[in-house]
Amino acid sequence: EAGVTQFPSHSVIEKGQTVTLRCDPISGHDNLYWYRRVMGKEIKFLLHFVKESKQDESGMPNNRFLAERTGGTYSTLKVQPAELEDSGVYFCASNAGLISGEQYFGPGTRLTVT
Amino acid sequence: EDQVTQSPEALRLQEGESSSLNCSYTVSGLRGLFWYRQDPGKGPEFLFTLYSAGEEKEKERLKATLTKKESFLHITAPKPEDSATYLCAVREFSGGYNKLIFGAGTRLAVHP
Numbered sequence: 001e002a003g004v005t006q007f008p009s010h011s012v013i014e015k016g017q018t019v020t021l022r023c024d025p026i027s028g029h030d031n032l033y034w035y036r037r038v039m040g041k042e043i044k045f046l047l048h049f050v051k052e053s054k055q056d057e058s059g060m061p062n063n064r065f066l067a068e069r070t071g072g073t074y075s076t077l078k079v080q081p082a083e084l085e086d087s088g089v090y091f092c093a094s095n096a097g098l099i100s101g102e103q104y105f106g107p108g109t110r111l112t113v114t
Numbered sequence: 115e116d117q118v119t120q121s122p123e124a125l126r127l128q129e130g131e132s133s134s135l136n137c138s139y140t141v142s143g144l145r146g147l148f149w150y151r152q153d154p155g156k157g158p159e160f161l162f163t164l165y166s167a168g169e170e171k172e173k174e175r176l177k178a179t180l181t182k183k184e185s186f187l188h189i190t191a192p193k194p195e196d197s198a199t200y201l202c203a204v205r206e207f208s209g210g211y212n213k214l215i216f217g218a219g220t221r222l223a224v225h226p
Contacts, residue, residue: 102148
């Protein structure tokens with residue numbers, strides 16, 4: 001079974017530019033999560049999709065971040081315009097149901113804003 | 115506010131030298147404590163879930179235990195391949211919300 005995949009693995013952009021990160025969850029997983037780790041800090045929750053609906057977006061830092069999950073399959077996270085403090089590693093995770101709770105993570109996208 | 119604190123920040127062991135990592139937490143109602151392993155450049159890899167005080171889980175050289183205030187990850191006779199960052203997380207699960215709150219991790223280095 002294929003795991004969670006993320007694209008690109010690394011992105012370097014200039015301040016003010018736009019970047020779109022993509023996540024493909026494990027097939028059949030209705031729940032999809034975005035997290036990020038900024039330098040020296042712990043991994044922090046951004047948002048949670050159930051199928052195509054945003055269940056919880058309480059962790060989204062501001063309105064420069066837009067997440068979508070059209071059709072309830074893959075998800076994109078767009079940052080527009082990017083700021084220096086957006087640099088970090090963005091992780092995607094998925095799980096099938098909410099009973100067991102464990103989430104399966106992708107390899108992450110390292111975003112560097114210069 | 116739910117919080118997770120891991121200690122030590124870093125740990126260096128000789129191969130075969132057993133030790134324990136600590137994860138202390140404060141949550142309004144525990145709905146699961148999770149241990150993950152993370153290798154450089156990779157995403158967190160799920161290891162264990164613990165739900166209630168007194169519960170224990172084992173996998174190879176690792177054993178996770180849980181009390182009402184903390185969890186321990188015991189590493190018995192570690193090998194160099196056990197070197198990684200070990201992350202602890204608690205689940206905030208209420209009102210339809212389901213998110214993990216992570217600690218900062220313990221960086222473990224096992225030397226031959």
